Amino acid sequence: MERLKVGIVGLGSWGLCHLEAYRDLPFVEVAAVSDIRPERRQLAKEQYGVPHVFEDAESMMQLPEIGLVSVVTYEQDHLRPALLALSAGKNVLVEKPVATKTEEARMMREAAEKSGKFIVPGHLLRFEPKYAEIRRMIAAGELGKVASIYMKRSRESSLFRTYRRTHTVHELMVHDLDQAIWYAGGRVKRVYANGRFPPGTDSPEVLWAHLAFDNGVIAVLHANWMTPDEAGIAINDCTEVIGDKGTACFDTVAAGVQLLGAGGRRTTDLSVHRNQDGRVTGALKEQLAYVSLCAMNGTDPDMLSFEDAIHGLEVAEAIAASAWEGRVVDL
Numbered sequence: 001m002e003r004l005k006v007g008i009v010g011l012g013s014w015g016l017c018h019l020e021a022y023r024d025l026p027f028v029e030v031a032a033v034s035d036i037r038p039e040r041r042q043l044a045k046e047q048y049g050v051p052h053v054f055e056d057a058e059s060m061m062q063l064p065e066i067g068l069v070s071v072v073t074y075e076q077d078h079l080r081p082a083l084l085a086l087s088a089g090k091n092v093l094v095e096k097p098v099a100t101k102t103e104e105a106r107m108m109r110e111a112a113e114k115s116g117k118f119i120v121p122g123h124l125l126r127f128e129p130k131y132a133e134i135r136r137m138i139a140a141g142e143l144g145k146v147a148s149i150y151m152k153r154s155r156e157s158s159l160f161r162t163y164r165r166t167h168t169v170h171e172l173m174v175h176d177l178d179q180a181i182w183y184a185g186g187r188v189k190r191v192y193a194n195g196r197f198p199p200g201t202d203s204p205e206v207l208w209a210h211l212a213f214d215n216g217v218i219a220v221l222h223a224n225w226m227t228p229d230e231a232g233i234a235i236n237d238c239t240e241v242i243g244d245k246g247t248a249c250f251d252t253v254a255a256g257v258q259l260l261g262a263g264g265r266r267t268t269d270l271s272v273h274r275n276q277d278g279r280v281t282g283a284l285k286e287q288l289a290y291v292s293l294c295a296m297n298g299t300d301p302d303m304l305s306f307e308d309a310i311h312g313l314e315v316a317e318a319i320a321a322s323a324w325e326g327r328v329v330d331l
């Protein structure tokens, strides 16, 4: 079987997860990696045997055999590699947040329309079974008409030292924004948000956002970086969707495998990405398998929606403004 050749731009902590997950797909070959840091290029070549490594993404795009590119650079640096890939005739998966400025995401959409190739957002929760099951229940009418959505996303406080580089709405809440838009099946028209901003940062460590959709659905999203690392819970999230026929909900607080050891509790999450002795599981691999097969077969990757991602960024900008200025924002 002819394998799909894939290129990865940005081999940081999450780019490495892309590399591991692609390598576990028998119909995919990671043909090239681009990273501005020499040690990451060395890692790709020496430890993972990636045949081509480049400092600059533009050179990587010259390889005609590459059919799909993952853009996994810093949050605010997705535009250039995405445009380079599209203009070179590659399909693109761009990590969340697709961009930190909505205008840049619109430029990506336009470039994709011109190139005839697809660009999809890295919103992997659509492939996580618990999240996807709620969407299935909504589509099957099992909840009736959706009235209310609540989603919480809590992360360990040490991560905030790295990820305060990007506003919490783009770094963390953007996942739940995409889910809320997917579940509600409408567009947000009004936002009110509150944030708690530690001194010296314009990214909140706690963020609450109240959303009103044009179809009457109400949503409350809550993101925070306040879980002490010592608590031993990396992912502490929950979702509740209330309809007029029923409620669907889950809580991940004890969903990972817990080790209760002499040093306290450690929880290993298996839902997003896990490399178990070389065998990869999780939503990232599911998403990359789906997108790779769409690139190979020329099918529409309609499980993901770039339009929803653009709307998510419009809402994210409204949330950031509301939390900073303390006012209701209409879209």
Ligand SMILES: NC(=O)c1ccc[n+]([C@@H]2O[C@H](COP(=O)([O-])OP(=O)(O)OC[C@H]3O[C@@H](n4cnc5c(N)ncnc54)[C@H](O)[C@@H]3O)[C@@H](O)[C@H]2O)c1
Pocket: 009, 010, 011, 012, 013, 014, 015, 034, 035, 036, 037, 040, 055, 056, 057, 072, 073, 074, 075, 077, 095, 096, 097, 122, 123, 124, 171
């Ligand atoms: N979908 C998810 O659940 C998920 C999880 C984690 C991170 N992410 C996203 O993935 C992206 C990367 O996050 P990370 O945690 O891996 O960041 P990181 O800082 O660990 O890595 C970024 C990498 O990009 C490289 N880079 C930067 N500019 C480049 C360029 N122009 N060309 C080539 N390489 C370049 C850097 O050298 C670095 O190795 C972010 O958008 C982040 O939000 C998504």
